[in-house]
Amino acid sequence: MEFIEWITWFFDNNSSSQCRTLVFVTWAIWTEQNKWLVEAVTWRPPENSIVRINFDAFLKKHENRSCSGMIIRNLECDVLGSKRLLMRIDLLFSQQKALACIQSLMFGLDLGLLEVEIEGDVLTVIRKLRDVSEDKSEIRAFIKDGKRLSRCFHTHQFQHVRRSANGVAHLLATESLKQGFQLCMRDGVPDFARDEVDKDRS
Numbered sequence: 001m002e003f004i005e006w007i008t009w010f011f012d013n014n015s016s017s018q019c020r021t022l023v024f025v026t027w028a029i030w031t032e033q034n035k036w037l038v039e040a041v042t043w044r045p046p047e048n049s050i051v052r053i054n055f056d057a058f059l060k061k062h063e064n065r066s067c068s069g070m071i072i073r074n075l076e077c078d079v080l081g082s083k084r085l086l087m088r089i090d091l092l093f094s095q096q097k098a099l100a101c102i103q104s105l106m107f108g109l110d111l112g113l114l115e116v117e118i119e120g121d122v123l124t125v126i127r128k129l130r131d132v133s134e135d136k137s138e139i140r141a142f143i144k145d146g147k148r149l150s151r152c153f154h155t156h157q158f159q160h161v162r163r164s165a166n167g168v169a170h171l172l173a174t175e176s177l178k179q180g181f182q183l184c185m186r187d188g189v190p191d192f193a194r195d196e197v198d199k200d201r202s
Contacts, residue, residue, distance in 0.1 A: 041162045043200040045075045050115045050155070054166050055104035057087065057096045058173035064089045068100035069172025070107055071189065077201045082168075082189040083107050084176035097122040098142035100173075101129070105149040107184075114154040119161045121170075126160040168196045 011019050046052040051074045059066040066087045072080040085103055087096055101120055108116050120126055128135050128143045129150070135143040150156045163170060168189065175192050176182070183190065189197055 041165045043161075043165045043167065045073065045077050046117050047075060048115075050075070050117055050157075051080060051108075051113055052117045052119060053104045053108050054119045054161075054169040055100045056120065056166055056169035056173045057093075057100035058170065058177060059089075059093050059096060060177055063177075065177055066091075066093075066096050067173045067176040068096070068103050069169045069174075069176060070100065070104040071168045071172065071193075071197075072108060072111065072113070073200075077197075079188055079197060080113075081107065081111055081184070081186050082172060082193070083182075083184045084172045085182050086176070086180075092138060094122070094124060095139050095142060098125045098128075098139045098146065101125055102142060102146050102149060105146060109149065109152055111186075116153050116155070117157045117159055118150070119159045119166065121161055121163045121166045123160045126158050129158045168193055168200065171196050 010022065014022075043054070051072055053070060053072045055068065055070040057066060057068045066089055067084060068087055069082075069084045071082045074080060083103070087099060091099065097120070101118065104118060108118075118129075125139065125143075128137070128139065129146050134140075137143075150158070171193050172189070175190070
């Protein structure tokens with residue numbers, strides 16, 4: 001039965017009260033869904049002495065190329081470092097996202113960080129890194145490495161964020177594919193990402 005047929009049948013065979021309830025519930029669901037889709041969620045600075053590492057990966061399947069991007073900032077929104085790395089194309093996209101997280105952990109350890117929050121917009125990866133049970137999925141090796149590396153910090157937290165709150169890391173990954181080279185910077189970001197960093201400060 002098509003939706004139009006079903007809704008016509010429903011209104012023909014139910015009371016006015018039931019029809020009003022259906023309309024109200026449908027409107028409420030639609031409104032909440034639209035709020036979720038359009039709500040602007042932006043990057044927020046970490047609290048106390050913790051620094052935040054944002055990571056992302058971007059894939060261009062038709063070009064057989066992928067890249068990760070990561071940025072580290074403190075509670076004053078100062079950039080402690082940024083990095084972009086070209087990645088193996090033979091990995092599944094979920095594996096590339098998990099590998100980007102591992103690369104960001106290694107970057108944090110290289111900078112001597114002790115207390116970190118690690119943020120990414122891939123819920124599957126973040127959930128598996130938080131889970132204390134052994135992962136058995138196709139990204140299990142990456143999850144195992146991520147958990148092992150995270151224990152090298154004094155404290156760590158894995159956080160899921162929406163893409164809109166992960167804009168700089170995403171931009172680093174996408175622009176790196178366009179430019180075709182890797183880059184690691186201390187205390188800054190490439191010129192093309194400065195506006196995005198400034199936007200997060202406001």
